[in-house]
Amino acid sequence: MKNKFNVHPPQRTKFNVLIFIFLLFTVHYSLFTLYGCASQKENVYRKSKILMDTLVTITVVSSSKDSAEKAIDTAFSEIEKLEKLFNFFSPESELSLINKNAGISEVKVSQDTLDILDKTLYVSEKTEGAFDATIGPVITLYDFYKKVKPEDSSIKKKLSLVNYRYLMIDRNKSTAFLKKRGMHIDLGGISKGYAADKAVETLKRNRIHSGLVSVAGDIKAFGLKPDGRPWKIGIRNPRAKGQEDDIMATIELTDTAISTSGDYERSFINDGKRYHHLLNPRTGYPAEGCQSVSIITKECAFTDAFATGIFILGPEKGIKTLEKMGFDGVIVDSQGKVHTTPHIRGKVEFKRSS
Amino acid sequence: MNLKGLLNSTTIADRILLFILILLSLSGIIFIKEVLPKGHIVWIEVNGHPVYLLPIEKDRIVSVNGSEGNTIVEIKNHKVRITESPCDNKLCIQQGWIEKGSIVCLPNRVVVIVGTPEDELNKRVDAITG
Amino acid sequence: MQSQDKYRIALLSAYALALHGFESLLPTPIPWLRLGLANIITLTTLILYGIRAALMVTLIRVVLASLFTGTFLGPAFILSLGGGVISTLSMGIVSSLMPRLFGPVGLSLIGALFHNSAQLFLAYVIFIQRIEAILFISPVIIFLGTLTGSVNGIVSDMLIKNLKKADEKIQN
Numbered sequence: 001m002k003n004k005f006n007v008h009p010p011q012r013t014k015f016n017v018l019i020f021i022f023l024l025f026t027v028h029y030s031l032f033t034l035y036g037c038a039s040q041k042e043n044v045y046r047k048s049k050i051l052m053d054t055l056v057t058i059t060v061v062s063s064s065k066d067s068a069e070k071a072i073d074t075a076f077s078e079i080e081k082l083e084k085l086f087n088f089f090s091p092e093s094e095l096s097l098i099n100k101n102a103g104i105s106e107v108k109v110s111q112d113t114l115d116i117l118d119k120t121l122y123v124s125e126k127t128e129g130a131f132d133a134t135i136g137p138v139i140t141l142y143d144f145y146k147k148v149k150p151e152d153s154s155i156k157k158k159l160s161l162v163n164y165r166y167l168m169i170d171r172n173k174s175t176a177f178l179k180k181r182g183m184h185i186d187l188g189g190i191s192k193g194y195a196a197d198k199a200v201e202t203l204k205r206n207r208i209h210s211g212l213v214s215v216a217g218d219i220k221a222f223g224l225k226p227d228g229r230p231w232k233i234g235i236r237n238p239r240a241k242g243q244e245d246d247i248m249a250t251i252e253l254t255d256t257a258i259s260t261s262g263d264y265e266r267s268f269i270n271d272g273k274r275y276h277h278l279l280n281p282r283t284g285y286p287a288e289g290c291q292s293v294s295i296i297t298k299e300c301a302f303t304d305a306f307a308t309g310i311f312i313l314g315p316e317k318g319i320k321t322l323e324k325m326g327f328d329g330v331i332v333d334s335q336g337k338v339h340t341t342p343h344i345r346g347k348v349e350f351k352r353s354s
Numbered sequence: 355m356n357l358k359g360l361l362n363s364t365t366i367a368d369r370i371l372l373f374i375l376i377l378l379s380l381s382g383i384i385f386i387k388e389v390l391p392k393g394h395i396v397w398i399e400v401n402g403h404p405v406y407l408l409p410i411e412k413d414r415i416v417s418v419n420g421s422e423g424n425t426i427v428e429i430k431n432h433k434v435r436i437t438e439s440p441c442d443n444k445l446c447i448q449q450g451w452i453e454k455g456s457i458v459c460l461p462n463r464v465v466v467i468v469g470t471p472e473d474e475l476n477k478r479v480d481a482i483t484g
Numbered sequence: 485m486q487s488q489d490k491y492r493i494a495l496l497s498a499y500a501l502a503l504h505g506f507e508s509l510l511p512t513p514i515p516w517l518r519l520g521l522a523n524i525i526t527l528t529t530l531i532l533y534g535i536r537a538a539l540m541v542t543l544i545r546v547v548l549a550s551l552f553t554g555t556f557l558g559p560a561f562i563l564s565l566g567g568g569v570i571s572t573l574s575m576g577i578v579s580s581l582m583p584r585l586f587g588p589v590g591l592s593l594i595g596a597l598f599h600n601s602a603q604l605f606l607a608y609v610i611f612i613q614r615i616e617a618i619l620f621i622s623p624v625i626i627f628l629g630t631l632t633g634s635v636n637g638i639v640s641d642m643l644i645k646n647l648k649k650a651d652e653k654i655q656n
Binding site for chain 3: 365368381
């Protein structure tokens with residue numbers, strides 16, 4: 001008996017020690033993973049740069065600062081590339097080549113230029129010409145910095161040059177052609193949104209799975225924030241007082257774009273009348289009926305262009321068009337009344353007017 | 355291994371020490387979270403690259419070399435403004451003093467941001483359209 | 485020191501070294517922050533064989549580990565040595581001055597606190613000469629040290645009880 005007693009306990013001790021070691025590792029490892037999660041969590045990285053004559057801000061979610069910054073810089077250079085193609089003022093841009101050769105000859109263009117021109121024509125058709133990229137000759141008559149209103153006669157003269165149907169693109173030959181001499185394309189109403197789309201594509205190619213690109217007010221969001229929530233976007237109050245960013249509503253978005261066109265952006269007041277940059281291609285004068293139009297759909301090129309087009313169509317026709325397209329929208333009419341598409345109610349959170 | 359055995363093997367001093375250490379370290383974490391982000395910083399960026407990181411508490415005037423020339427930024431009484439700029443429209447100067455938010459001078463590629471990086475990221479909204 | 489004790493110190497040092505090595509295999513988010521598994525052995529040695537044996541085990545562990553990993557006399561070695569020695573001394577002094585006041589858990593907490601404080605101080609002197617960064621991180625590290633310290637203390641307590649039981653049985 002005594003002999004047996006001598007053998008057993010040390011074995012049990014060994015067994016107990018094994019249990020301790022097992023316990024020790026489970027407890028420590030769970031502590032460790034908790035700690036690891038806390039410190040290796042994904043962070044939000046943000047960088048801003050002035051591109052396309054506006055402030056471009058790119059926000060990404062990543063667990064590494066290096067890869068975040070690398071992806072952001074690659075996206076910035078993608079936008080820079082597009083800026084070179086679409087710049088209205090640079091004589092070497094593809095856009096300028098098309099404009100210079102208006103009524104003369106077809107111009108061979110890159111895939112990006114072809115794409116964006118294709119999209120402008122699509123939006124022009126869907127908005128019955130309310131969005132028209134060939135507005136160039138009329139918009140150059142206005143000077144929003146010097147607050148100069150052009151003569152009625154000069155607007156009338158240039159208006160015959162505005163018609164998107166005179167813009168011909170040939171996908172097979174990759175060419176673009178403006179039929180009438182003196183015509184100008186201005187891509188200001190779509191290029192920012194298009195750039196946001198391309199920047200998001202670039203980020204995704206650099207293995208970023210969540211982020212936010214905003215080219216001025218043209219915003220495209222994808223993925224979720226580190227806290228698992230969608231990105232929260234504020235819609236500016238079109239009649240904001242003071243310098244503070246005054247927001248009239250917020251909306252949470254993921255894998256969606258939003259753009260807003262407002263009569264307050266580039267504008268001046270002459271004889272009590274507000275002159276802004278959203279010109280009606282039929283009249284050559286600033287469109288009336290809206291203070292601001294926000295459009296929400298997948299592609300930022302479309303939110304950008306449709307925001308302009310719907311603004312010019314006015315609130316009633318605008319909401320109808322949006323419903324037909326399956327887009328969401330928020331329109332503030334000239335009386336300050338808010339119109340929305342049916343789907344978006346409940347998604348937009350309006351702030352009480354202060 | 356049961357909880358009672360565990361409690362019996364610890365002395366009262368053990369438990370008090372554990373309690374004090376957890377209390378002190380947790381309150382330390384909370385204290386630091388509360389205190390640290392308040393030190394506002396003035397970031398000045400040119401073309402997307404930060405050139406100055408200045409505490410807002412200290413009054414000073416700096417000159418920033420932008421793409422068109424020198425922009426003069428003044429920090430005074432916890433406020434920031436742009437006093438001189440080579441740009442045409444001078445919108446940045448018209449914006450006047452700011453305590454929070456940003457001043458952007460598009461032509462000269464100069465961005466002045468007041469706040470902490472955390473501040474920027476924990477804003478009510480992530481971006482503004484319009 | 486009896487030869488049996490020498491044998492035990494060698495064995496305990498080997499255990500400590502094994503735990504130290506195992507711990508360094510785990511990826512750590514902050515390079516100089518450790519779970520302090522080896523402290524279980526240090527504490528057990530301290531309670532069973534006294535402060536001299538515990539210091540010996542610590543020194544053997546730190547020196548051998550750094551020789552194995554090729555960091556001997558490097559910054560990581562200095563951090564490891566400083567933390568190890570200070571924590572062993574603090575536990576030893578407390579247990580010899582107030583023998584009945586703290587149990588293994590309390591001693592382990594003291595060891596963890598001094599280990600982390602010493603390493604934070606050394607890190608400040610050697611690497612990061614920014615006091616605000618150290619102050620910012622201290623509560624977090626001390627909090628985590630308290631958690632790992634109490635777990636280590638409980639394990640040491642169980643280990644000591646079982647070793648004593650086994651000892652008694654063998655001596656019977």
